[in-house]
Amino acid sequence: MEQIIVNGLYLGAQYALIALGLTLIFSLMNVLNFAHGQMYVLGGFVTYTVVAQFKMPFIVGLIAAAVILAVVGALVEKYLFAPVIKKSKREESTMLLAAGIAFLLDAIILLVFGEKQRGLPKIIDGVFNWDFIIIMPYDRIVIGFVAIAMIVTFILFMQYSRTGRAMRALAQDKVAATLMGVAVDRYSMIGFALGASLAGLVGGLLVSITGINLGMGGPASIKAFIMIMIGGAGVISGAIAGGFILGMLESVGLTVLAEYGDITYLVIFASLMVFLALRPQGLMGKPWG
């Protein structure tokens, strides 16, 4: 049981970090960013390239992933999403654009980084083994704590910084925020860049544990959407809760349901359908959006 809880917490921390970026972008721009998973993959490949090819420290790789993805996010928002949002009132326009960007990023990643699975050496060797009750490699413990630290930093940033407050105001009421002098275009771009940067950071963090490959983008996006559906789209605390709930469900399912085959996600999806039928806005979302 202890092992299941620890696995769930570790998975939850990384999932929550992935979901945060997605929910931030949704809350600011009402955009379902289907390319979020591809941004996560791109971050992983950037970190891999910096560390494995350029022989630089892991932390430099992480910073590079965060910065490059922030720039990619800002450019995507400024030159693709912002014009489409201005010209089209139809929500499917941005959804189609996001899907197109996902395909484009997949193609670019294949061309630039190739088809192979990539990975980095463990940042710390060794395994924590508490009498076979809890077994957890040290690198996962470190990555788990780093992910939690990042989540806390993100919350503090959103809560107390001028930029964070402006973005929260924008998410709550765009018209009121504009009237109060918040530069909508600027903060939308910053928000998108921050969301993409978070995705890149997670990709970079996990490249030393799970590795990275071209095909990981789509499934990562799907999991991120599940998390924000559980927690409530556009709500930061909801994304964190969704991440930890999904991590825990996965950990429990993989252990308890193992003897019945791989039905964990079948059960999760079925439960999610029932849950959304009862509470379509998610745990912390508001019914009016």
Next chain:
Amino acid sequence: MKKRTLLKTAMLSGVLSLALTGVSFAANPVLKIGFVGVTSGPAAAWGISNQRSMETSADWINEMGGVKIGDKTYNVEIVAFDDQKDPKRAIAGMEKMAQEGIHYVVGPNVDDGAAAVRPVAEQKGIMYFPYAFPKSLYVAPASNAVLGMVANYQSGPAIYEYLMKNNGIKKVAFVAANESDPLSQRDGGVEAAKALGLNVVSSNVTYQVDTTDFTPVLLPVVKTQPDLLVLSGVSPANAPQLIRSARELGFKGLISTETAQDANVLKEGAAGLANGFISVGGASTPDLASDKMREFVKRYTAKFGEYNDESNTKVYALEYILETLKANPAALTDVAQFKKTMDTFEAPNPYMVGDAKLKYVGSTSFGQKRQVSVPLVVNVYKDGKFETLFVAQVD
């Protein structure tokens, strides 16, 4: 007037350059060989190594002046189609090959794609070389598919038997991705292990291909304390993570798979934890590779920046097609002639040292020769490289 002269000059230059280009292309007639397989998504590595092997070989052949079949010399052109691991797309790909007049296709890479294209291939007169294991593809009345590698039900028993004799294994556990290929390979492996008298202690644990943490997946398997953990049909993307998680959970036994892997991917993903991992390879371990194989690896690396060890197996299909066509040029447009030639065909294997032969096998497994004879080279990974554990032949 001046304007008209300028226009005429431009047109003349255009026609001349087109003609010259045409001359260079028209030096040899073109023989198109198709590839239908997965080159995008999580399993992209399988198909891309296929396609790139074919393209490397085709470039090499064309650079040497082409391939002589009968009294004509052909340049080889590879026509590739990404089926995205989707059977419907695989059918569309095979139909595209038929429209282009192609009679020989390498792929698809997976079971359901290979099964889906069978009616199209048989109806349109296409021989295809899948990397898929279901026997129904190769057993009569099926006749157009030729297995492009060694199947798991052929390599698995050989590996288990070797490990029983040399390592004294008694208990075996299987873990597979929740997809048709790995699941069917797991079932075949379980059957083979039981037939050899091994105790199968776990075989029902499966995982999603997009799993990012295998610790909870492997925990119940490791608790059964097997001597051998078989990663059935594991993709190169998942293998390092599974190995790493198993070792981190304290598993000390042997780990093996019946699929081809890439040494560099294992090195990056699992480093020293992958030492001792057993997989099926091709013919490029230093002691087995011929000069031609080494040259192929060199050309592949120069063309694509990095070699993929999976191509050690994938290098063979195009070679078989061309050598069989050389043996019977009538097969260029008539696959019935190709099938006829398969029964007696034999040529030297240029990728291995010694007197290894290219020939069609499969009589034992399929009742007819519907498999290329590639050496069953079982490798063991050690410090970033594969070493040959043992070599066997399949029929």
